[in-house]
Amino acid sequence: MSVQRVTVYIPTRNRSSLLRRAVESALAQSHDDIEIIVVDDASEDDTPQVMRELMAANNTAKTLSFIRLERPSGACAARNAAIEAATGRFITGLDDDDYFLPDRVRRLLDAFEPNRHAFVFCGYIRETVRAGGKASRAAVRLTDQARFPSLLQRNNVGNQVLTLTERFRALGGFDVALPAWQDYDMWIRLVRAYGEGQGIRGVTYVHTVDPGVPGISGSHERVSHAFEVFRSKHREYDDERLLSCLRLSKAYYGINALRSSDLLNILSLGRPRLVASSLYFYLKNKFQSY
Numbered sequence: 001m002s003v004q005r006v007t008v009y010i011p012t013r014n015r016s017s018l019l020r021r022a023v024e025s026a027l028a029q030s031h032d033d034i035e036i037i038v039v040d041d042a043s044e045d046d047t048p049q050v051m052r053e054l055m056a057a058n059n060t061a062k063t064l065s066f067i068r069l070e071r072p073s074g075a076c077a078a079r080n081a082a083i084e085a086a087t088g089r090f091i092t093g094l095d096d097d098d099y100f101l102p103d104r105v106r107r108l109l110d111a112f113e114p115n116r117h118a119f120v121f122c123g124y125i126r127e128t129v130r131a132g133g134k135a136s137r138a139a140v141r142l143t144d145q146a147r148f149p150s151l152l153q154r155n156n157v158g159n160q161v162l163t164l165t166e167r168f169r170a171l172g173g174f175d176v177a178l179p180a181w182q183d184y185d186m187w188i189r190l191v192r193a194y195g196e197g198q199g200i201r202g203v204t205y206v207h208t209v210d211p212g213v214p215g216i217s218g219s220h221e222r223v224s225h226a227f228e229v230f231r232s233k234h235r236e237y238d239d240e241r242l243l244s245c246l247r248l249s250k251a252y253y254g255i256n257a258l259r260s261s262d263l264l265n266i267l268s269l270g271r272p273r274l275v276a277s278s279l280y281f282y283l284k285n286k287f288q289s290y
Helices: 016-027 047-057 075-085 104-111 163-168 182-194 220-233 242-252 259-265 272-288
Strands: 006-012 034-040 061-070 090-093 120-127 135-139 160-165 195-207
Touching: 006 075, 006 242, 016 047, 016 163, 034 075, 047 135, 047 163, 061 075, 061 120, 075 163, 075 220, 090 163, 104 120, 104 160, 104 163, 104 182, 104 195, 135 195, 160 242, 160 259, 163 182, 182 195, 182 220, 220 242, 242 259, 259 272
Parallel strands: 006 034, 006 090, 034 061, 120 195
Antiparallel strands: 090 160, 120 135
């Protein structure tokens, strides 16, 4: 095993046109010692054909492989299949509707010190698709450290990290019982087991938001169920202040607004951004209906 090899896992289902862009962005990374594992969660479109074409056309130093699940099993199961098959010492993820900027893997790898960090993460560009296919872009910079208790108050990591493959395996992979917030749950478990996560400067990832592409944010039932599972998994949410923060995370999806008690709890934490967000959703609850 190469000491510098990075595995990039890409779970996918029925998004072959977007998948091509994601894979090509991984192949275009400035760091060469990369294996890319695409796990198809029983797609019903032409994903297998697209992957055959991409693998045949790959003329880079990177390896590209394809695993197909015969029955729909969910994104967590797809990620875990890639984690099990990974040969890289390091690992990071990419969603099939997102894409990497060229230096992402190299910059994460250069910053990662396994003896000091549970993982490393970086900012991203939020690309929102508007009517007519036009997109607006906004940079989301994530340079803070991810540590307790601030990580329990909000996910300041985003949806991807780079860490040691053995750490994902030691923690049993992503939790298939969670219908949402699987990444957030993993970051909390990594920090609990291995210490703080480290953010680095800049943006290296493009996260796309397209109302025409179904996602977790469109499923209130899935997020509501995830809230209950999440709360039961992490004992720290017995603290009413932290539980109010979790309700704030739920409110981001437009599912429920905050109560006055939640607002007061979050105010007591003295986190300006959290206070601003909680005040917004509290007022929305008072003057609008969801």
